[in-house]
Amino acid sequence: MTVELVDxxxxxxxxxxxGMANATWFSVLDIPGMEKLVNQQHTNDPLDITPAKAKKMADLVDAWTPHEGWSGDMAKEMKGYIVEFLRDCNGFRNH
Structure with missing residues (x-):
């Protein structure tokens, strides 16, 4: 399964x-501090995130060190894509 973040x-x-694999997204949701911003349950329930929360999420992801094997051999690139999206979006919804 996958999740799609849409501006x-x-x-x-x-x-x-x-877009990313569920496991990739669920690891992002598990980052310490994320619980103050979003529901951390490992489901694809809809999220409706404000621009301010997205920026705070970007800061948490940027400071985070992914675990070994996260997002395959593209961990650095995927982390960069997520941070860039969260900083540049006007809030987001997931699908």
Missing amino acids: KRRKGQRIPGL
Whole structure:
């Protein structure tokens, strides 16, 4: 299964979404401090994140060191994609 993060801007104005494997996303949700911002349950229940929360999430992800094997051989790149999306989005929803 996968999760897709979609910018809240109107179609035609939004930045490209970000898709990832559930396990990758669930590891992000497990980052210490994330519990203050989002529901950390390992489900694909809808999230509706504000721009301010997305920026705080970006800071947590940026400071985080992924565990061995996270996101396969693209851990550094995936972490960068997530941080970039969270910093540049106008809040997001997941699908």
